[in-house]
Amino acid sequence: MSMPPRSASPCIAAAMRAASRRLTLLYDEVMAPSGLRVTQFNILSELQRRASEPPTVSELAEILTIERSALGQTLGTLESEGLVTFGRDKRDARRRPVRITQAGRKAVARGRPYWEQAHAQFTRFFGDAAALSELRSTLRDIAENPALSDAFRAGAASH
16 A cells, blocks of 8 residues: 655645644544543643633633634533633632633543543654653744744844
């Protein structure tokens, strides 16, 4: 059987999007028995880690580097399933923190073994633990380093 065609595009953004979509599909497949998609699991896990100071939708979008509208859609689904709630901040009534519910915590616990399995499968495939750690660090830096946005803005301003 021949290999599927590979893209010849030199575009880093296209390669990263393709890799992200592929990993998401693979993780979703492994996580299917838990009833959660990997994106839902990651959102719930982040909310569980931040339970003592729940973020607003905008703050969570920034933390996760997700478009606010896309996050809002996923949170709407999670809310309708009883996994998150939108509250009111006691100190600032304008703030609407997103809180994980007890059912959300149970969903994270149910999903964790499947996420760990998917993560272990990718780690085994990737092989080298040091290279995998470096890849994760590079990807987090691309996602979170404000200097990257500044560099793009500076480049756009020079044209």
